[in-house]
Amino acid sequence: MRPGIIIFLFVFFYLFYLNLTGVEENLKLKEERSRLERNLSGEKTANQKLEVESKLLQTDGFIEGMAREKLGLIKPGEAAYKVIIK
Numbered sequence: 210m211r212p213g214i215i216i217f218l219f220v221f222f223y224l225f226y227l228n229l230t231g232v233e234e235n236l237k238l239k240e241e242r243s244r245l246e247r248n249l250s251g252e253k254t255a256n257q258k259l260e261v262e263s264k265l266l267q268t269d270g271f272i273e274g275m276a277r278e279k280l281g282l283i284k285p286g287e288a289a290y291k292v293i294i295k
Contacts, residue, residue, distance in 0.1 A: 265271055276282045283289050
């Protein structure tokens with residue numbers, strides 16, 4: 210065989226190998242991107258829920274309700290009752 214053909218075949222197979230590894234890497238990156246996009250979508254949904262909850266937590270009615278429930282606070286003029294279940 211002539212040296213030119215050997216060099217050509219070597220370069221051809223080397224480039225073919227590089228192309229295969231590039232395709233494999235590209236597929237892995239596409240899968241990772243897809244996974245990350247799904248995660249991002251889920252995180253956006255969770256973030257929206259937290260924003261709604263945060264707005265609710267800042268309302269006067271909610272704060273008053275939690276103070277009454279957790280701390281047993283009452284308004285002036287109200288009477289506090291404690292129910293005892295036997």
